[in-house]
Amino acid sequence: MGSALYQYLCCICVNLCTVGYGISVGWMASAVVVYDSDASPLPTGRVKMDEIGWIVSILGIGGLIGTVAVGWLSERVGRKSALIAMAVPQIISYLLIIYAQNVYYLYASRFLSGFVGGAVFVVIPIMVAEIAEDRIRGTLCTILVLGSTGGVLLGFVAGHFLDYSETPRISLMFPILFIAFFSFMPETPYYLMKTNRMEEAEKSLRFYRNISPKAAVSDNKTFEHELSKLKYSYTETQRKDTECSSSSPLKLSDFFNRPFAIGCTLMVAHETCGGFTMCAYAAMIFSKSGSTMSPGISAIIVGAIQFLGSYVSALLIDRLGRKVLMVFSFTGTGISHVVLATYIYLASSTNINLQAFQWVPVASFSAMIFIASCGALPIPYVIVSEILPDKIRSIGTTFIFCISWALTFVLVKIFPPLFATIGLHSCIFMFAISCFATVVYLLLFVPETKGKSLDEILIILKAK
Template identity: 45%
Template sequence: MVQNNEKNQYLATFTVNIISVCYGASAAWPSSSFLLLESVESSPLCSGALTKNEMSWIASILCIGGFIGTILSGILADFIGRKYVLCFQGIPSILSWILIYYAENPIYLYVSRFLSGLACGGAFILVPLFVSEIAENSVRGALGSLLMVTSNVGILLSFMAGHYLSFRLVPAVFVVLPTLFLLLTVIFPETPIFLLKTGKLEAAESSLRFYRNIQVTGQQTPLQFQEEFENLKRQFGSENGRQMEKTTYFLTDFTEKVPRKSFIIGIALILLHEFCGCFTMINYTATIFAESGSNISPNLSAIICGAIQLLGTLVSTKLVDRAGRKFLLIVSSFGAGISLVALGTYTYLNSIGYYVQPFSWVAIASFSSMLFLASCGIIPLPYVILSEVMPHKIRSIGATVCFCFSWTIAFLMLKYFPIVVIWIGMHGCIFFFAACCFLGAIFVIVFLPETKGRSFEDISRILAN
């Protein structure tokens, strides 16, 4: 149940996460469109069917755009502000869908995917940053988890649109989302933390009042609000209320104990996120369902997997501020690892000629449970935790570095994973993903502090010990 003081926090979070729905739709668009685009008889492009090389570039160029978008957004967020840089992400997203609608050859699609990547890169660094700076400690985890919930909503919608709508109608429908995002996000105030960092005390207080749903009346301001605002001023504001001088970074800002540990945690969680196999193996959904003896069509099987991912992230959102980040990550990592071992064993036995048809349900069950368990923790929580553990002075830079690393790994996985499958087999890749999940769970147990319900100040104090 949303409390009255949390209403505007939820409203703003849902609004800014419309761009996350756009990301999910863009990320899943190739999966639902490639079968048509590579068809010699029915390709919608004037240039004809796409080659395998062209399709691999269309899939992976999104990551190049994401890398550049992450850097640009991370830099601009500390100068222009979180809100306006976030609003800008709607423009390349709109243009990307327009280009798909008018596409005549692969060049249109290359540019479209690059622009979509720009918007996605900005969204993945700015949405967690924006939400973490407007949310109260008690709901910060749940609100932060909505990034992946809404992304999975976009994935599911894209799979469904690809199955039921024509090639040209899909972008005509989805262009509405970034347009709506742009028009609605501009209404909300800038985050109080950024306003404090730029010396705008009155605007910061007004912003915090909005996000705590406290009306300006003749009544006395609640003591809890006063204490929170004074605490934020102490952490992020300047003593005389004037605009702070341009931030100067020193080597010690990155090498001291707290930032060093936060970077280690961030990089480790990104590695777990990418190498759990969820993002890569979703591209092999049709193959796995076919090997299991299922008669479900490729697009319909993708819809089923999209629904499973969405269910998992919804569970994560419900539990993240109750069970805690650490507990969910441990359960998610071990559970996904066990599911991958089962799937890898089935795939290996099938590859060496064992009769596994009576156990075809194992492939579907293990793949589905892997998606569900990964979506409960491994997929959504690294973005939440990363925005919490980074020291405020280097939060934008730290998140930028980690997300650039994530986009790089994602590009390499999408572009070269088929080659690795030829070298070590699908089962070898699956066992590798399982090992990464188990190693990630051990890292979480040993090194990750619980951040549930804690202020940024408390988290920094824990990392300093």
């Protein structure tokens, strides 16, 4: 078999848009502090707190629509075409910020950013799975997470050190470079095979395996075996789809089973653990928590730790197992929430001198982000892809991801008015309760899936 060079190049190219999405998330955490001040760059002046809630939360609506629309589009026009089309709304989102005249420009920009995010987390994993060799698939899949968290870190850095208008201008280069480089990559072998373009499918597989077009298939036994396996896999998929459609059409009752319930529950836990919501308001939380460290610097530290946590998760997920990592992650995240919420309560509601403990907000917030990034944030996506039966995997996954984006919208939207009403510490305590409740659920109902085939997992879950 040839080298994996072109597989890595493809994954790096396709995740340039992921980096651009991450920047929009991280930079906005700093930008909302500017909008909520007299130095607001908008001609209409300072943005109201309720409007800030919409600016941040509308990302979830865009993500929900992007999940459904681009997932459907990738099945109609192919992974490559759908992903290239995704770059257009990302470019428009940055232009809307650059030329913003009022808050409605920002609403539209954030909606389009969310649309791209929904597309990123649906289509890119499919494409990676369809071009990667088994021996490096896990490594290639981590590029998506690393690209997203790396982008968030760059967004934090840019928001602190660069002028407001400079960040979106610089960020435009990511979707432009993506289009320039990714256009030269072929469609995935599986999709080409699926659409009966057999010759193109073989050429694509040769490209991603770095095998000369002139080399005979029989000269490379490994490549010959993989090509045969690809054809067989497609044939079996067609056969199963025919059987399912003719003898057992999809019914509502197909979704009333343990795997689907676990998937939905874990995605709810993924959102209500507070990791994404608090990251979106990182700078604001630090400014309200009493920390003497600059909110921008604090957010940069958090972004770097989140990136490190995602990397640690990629290293450990196939060694320690999904369940062990999630139990550790949700427990540690909950404890970190309790520490931070307690400090904020004491600092804002008592006369206790906390001068010697001013490091606590940054330390506890950083610990929360790191521990959540090790399991609570990335692993539910892995579990969902592993436990759903073949019959409902496509629709079920889309539905569960839509739950995730809907909750993202709701939680991020209500967070500012909620902490203004009941206090920031109370909001964080609620995140902690969710984390501890999830730990109990994991211990009682979720099986370990490490090292098990999809059929073995379904047998364990007794799914029909």
